[in-house]
Amino acid sequence: MRSDLALIRRWVPEGAHILDLGCGDGALLDTLAREKGVSGYGLEIDPEGITACMARGVNVIEQNLDQGLANFDDNAYDLVIMTQALQALRRPDLMLDEMLRIAEECIITFPNFAYWRHRFYLGFKGYMPVSKSLPYAWYDTPNIHLSTFNDFERLCRDKDLIIRDQAVGNGDHEAHWSAKLWPNLFGETAVYRIGRHGA
Amino acid sequence: MIVQDLSTSQSTDTTMSKIPSDSVGLVTPQTAHFDTPLTLACGRTLPSYDLVYETYGELNAERSNAVLVCHALSGHHHAAGYHHEDDRKPGWWEAHIGPGKSIDTNRFFVVSLNNLGGCHGSTGPCSTDPETGRVWGPDFPMMTVTDWVHSQARLADRLGIERFAAVAGGSLGGMQVLQWTLAYPERIANALIIAATPKLSAQNIAFNEVARQAIRSDPEYYGGRYHEHDAIPRRGLKLARMIGHITYLSEDSMGYKFGRNLREDDFHFGYDVEFQVESYLRYQGDTFSTSFDANSYLLMTKVLDYFDPADIHGGDLATALAPANCPFLVVSFSSDWRFPPSRSEELVDALIQADKSVSYARIESPHGHDAFLLPEPRYQSVFSAFMGRIARDLSLKEAH
Numbered sequence: 001m002r003s004d005l006a007l008i009r010r011w012v013p014e015g016a017h018i019l020d021l022g023c024g025d026g027a028l029l030d031t032l033a034r035e036k037g038v039s040g041y042g043l044e045i046d047p048e049g050i051t052a053c054m055a056r057g058v059n060v061i062e063q064n065l066d067q068g069l070a071n072f073d074d075n076a077y078d079l080v081i082m083t084q085a086l087q088a089l090r091r092p093d094l095m096l097d098e099m100l101r102i103a104e105e106c107i108i109t110f111p112n113f114a115y116w117r118h119r120f121y122l123g124f125k126g127y128m129p130v131s132k133s134l135p136y137a138w139y140d141t142p143n144i145h146l147s148t149f150n151d152f153e154r155l156c157r158d159k160d161l162i163i164r165d166q167a168v169g170n171g172d173h174e175a176h177w178s179a180k181l182w183p184n185l186f187g188e189t190a191v192y193r194i195g196r197h198g199a
Numbered sequence: 200m201i202v203q204d205l206s207t208s209q210s211t212d213t214t215m216s217k218i219p220s221d222s223v224g225l226v227t228p229q230t231a232h233f234d235t236p237l238t239l240a241c242g243r244t245l246p247s248y249d250l251v252y253e254t255y256g257e258l259n260a261e262r263s264n265a266v267l268v269c270h271a272l273s274g275h276h277h278a279a280g281y282h283h284e285d286d287r288k289p290g291w292w293e294a295h296i297g298p299g300k301s302i303d304t305n306r307f308f309v310v311s312l313n314n315l316g317g318c319h320g321s322t323g324p325c326s327t328d329p330e331t332g333r334v335w336g337p338d339f340p341m342m343t344v345t346d347w348v349h350s351q352a353r354l355a356d357r358l359g360i361e362r363f364a365a366v367a368g369g370s371l372g373g374m375q376v377l378q379w380t381l382a383y384p385e386r387i388a389n390a391l392i393i394a395a396t397p398k399l400s401a402q403n404i405a406f407n408e409v410a411r412q413a414i415r416s417d418p419e420y421y422g423g424r425y426h427e428h429d430a431i432p433r434r435g436l437k438l439a440r441m442i443g444h445i446t447y448l449s450e451d452s453m454g455y456k457f458g459r460n461l462r463e464d465d466f467h468f469g470y471d472v473e474f475q476v477e478s479y480l481r482y483q484g485d486t487f488s489t490s491f492d493a494n495s496y497l498l499m500t501k502v503l504d505y506f507d508p509a510d511i512h513g514g515d516l517a518t519a520l521a522p523a524n525c526p527f528l529v530v531s532f533s534s535d536w537r538f539p540p541s542r543s544e545e546l547v548d549a550l551i552q553a554d555k556s557v558s559y560a561r562i563e564s565p566h567g568h569d570a571f572l573l574p575e576p577r578y579q580s581v582f583s584a585f586m587g588r589i590a591r592d593l594s595l596k597e598a599h
Contacts, residue, residue, distance in 0.1 A: 047560075054558050054581060054588065061551070
C-alpha cells in the first residue's frame with residue numbers, strides 16, 4: 001500500500017461515513033470498509049479505476065471533481081478524503097471549501113514540489129522535476145497546481161482552517177526522521193488532516 | 200410446479216448450427232397461466248392472464264442465481280439466443296446475455312418475460328376478454344410499471360425464485376428495475392438500471408403523444424377496433440416508429456450512418472425517397488407496422504408516461520427510495536438524448552442522498568439511446584465487473 005494511504009488509515013474513525021475524491025481503484029475504501037466498517041462513496045473519472053471499484057464492490061460514482069460537488073449535502077459525511085488529486089484540480093482552494101462544507105474534517109495528500117529531489121531537478125539540472133510522485137513530463141502532466149508543505153499551510157492559515165495532523169509519506173515506506181524534521185525539504189508526499197472552526 | 204420443465208427451455212445442442220458459441224443457442228418460449236386476479240393501479244382487475252417467458256442457464260440448487268431481465272418499449276421475452284437455426288437475428292440483449300458475457304449464463308439463470316399489455320404472447324390488447332368473448336383491443340386495462348412488477352413477482356413465485364440475484368433492464372426496463380427495489384426490496388439483491396430515468400420529461404411525453412396521435416388519427420385505427428374491421432393502422436404505426444426511432448439514435452450516429460447521402464446520384468425534386476436516411480426510417484417504420492400491435496404500442500407509451508415513483512412523495516425522489524436496500528448500478532450513455540446522462544444522474548444523486556449503495560458509469564458512445572442494446576467495450580467491462588462481483592458474493596455464500 002502507498003505510504004500516504006497507510007498513514008490515512010490511522011486517522012479514519014471506526015464506522016465513519018466517508019467520501020473519497022479521486023478514489024482510483026477503490027483500494028483505500030475497500031480496506032477501510034473491511035478494517036473499520038466505513039461506508040460511503042468514491043468519486044473517479046478514470047474508466048479503469050471505476051471498473052476496478054465495481055469489481056471490488058466499492059461504491060463508485062463517475063464524476064468530474066472540477067464540476068463541483070453540488071450533489072452532496074452540507075455535513076452529510078464524517079470525513080472527506082482526497083489522495084493525490086488536489087494538484088490536478090482547476091481550483092484546489094475552492095475544492096477545499098467544498099470538502100469542508102460536506103464534512104467537518106478532511107484528509108488530503110499531495111506530492112511535495114519542494115522535495116529535495118524536485119529541487120535538485122529544477123535547481124541544478126534545470127528541468128521540470130520528474131520523480132516517482134511526479135511521473136509525468138511537463139507537457140502531459142495532469143498536475144496543474146503543484147504546491148509544497150509551506151504553500152498548503154499558508155492556504156490553510158488564509159482560510160482559517162485547523163491543521164489537526166501533518167505527516168510525511170515517502171514512497172512505499174515510512175518517512176525517514178529527516179523528513180519528519182524538515183518535511184518541506186525531505187518529504188515526498190504531504191499528508192494533512194484538517195478541519196474547520198465552529199464545527 | 201413447473202420447475203422441472205425449465206430445462207426444456209434451452210437446448211445446448213448447437214453443434215450442427217451456425218449459431219455462435221457465445222450464444223445461449225436455441226431457446227423455446229414458455230407460457231405460464233395465472234388464475235389469481237391481478238388488481239391494477241388503474242382500479243381495474245385482470246381476472247386471469249398468461250405470461251410468456253424464456254429462461255437461459257440453470258437455476259442452482261439454492262435458487263440464488265436468478266436474474267430477471269426487463270424489456271423496453273418495443274421489447275419482448277426473447278432477450279437472447281435463437282428460436283430457429285435459420286433466424287436472422289438473435290434476442291434483443293444478445294450482446295450481454297450468454298456464456299461468458301456480462302450476464303454470464305454459465306453462472307446465472309436468466310428469466311425474461313413479455314410484459315402484460317404486450318403483443319408477443321402475454322395477455323394484452325390482442326387477447327380475448329374472457330367476459331365478453333371479444334378481443335380486448337382498446338378496452339384492455341391500462342398498465343403501469345408497478346402492475347408489471349407485481350406480475351413479474353408472481354412469475355418468480357411460479358418458478359420458485361424467492362429472491363433475484365439481480366434485476367436488470369434498459370430504458371423502460373430500467374424503470375421496472377427501480378420499481379422492483381421499491382415494491383419488493385426483500386426479493387431483489389442487486390439492481391442494474393441502464394439508460395433510464397426516474398420519470399419522463401415533458402419533452403419525452405410530447406414525443407409519445409405525437410406517436411399516439413399518429414396511430415389514433417389513422418383511419419384504419421377504427422377507435423382501436425381495427426381487428427374487427429380486418430384492418431391495421433399501418434400508416435400510424437409507421438409514423439410512430441419513425442419518430443421514436445429518431446429519438447433512439449443520436450445526431451452523430453445518424454450523420455455517420457447516412458450523412459446527406461442520396462439513394463441515387465441526383466435530386467429528383469419530388470417527395471419520394473431521395474436521402475438514405477428517409478429510406479432507412481421508412482423501412483424501420485414499415486417493418487415495425489407489420490410486427491407490432493397498435494394498441495400495445497399506445498399502452499406501452501402510457502406506461503412510460505405514468506412512471507414517477509417520487510410523485511406520491513411530493514416529488515422527493517430520495518424519500519421515495521427509502522424502501523430500497525440493494526446495491527444499484529446506474530449506467531448512462533453520453534450521446535443519449537432521449538434519457539441523457541443528466542436523467543440517470545438525477546437518480547444517482549437521489550440514491551446518494553438516501554445513503555443507498557450505488558455505482559454509476561457514464562459511457563462514451565456515439566449510438567444515442569440505442570447504445571444500451573449494443574456491445575461497447577467500456578459498457579461491457581462495467582456490466583461484467585458488477586455482475587462478476589454479484590457472482591463472487593453468491594459463491595461465497597454457497598461455500599458456507
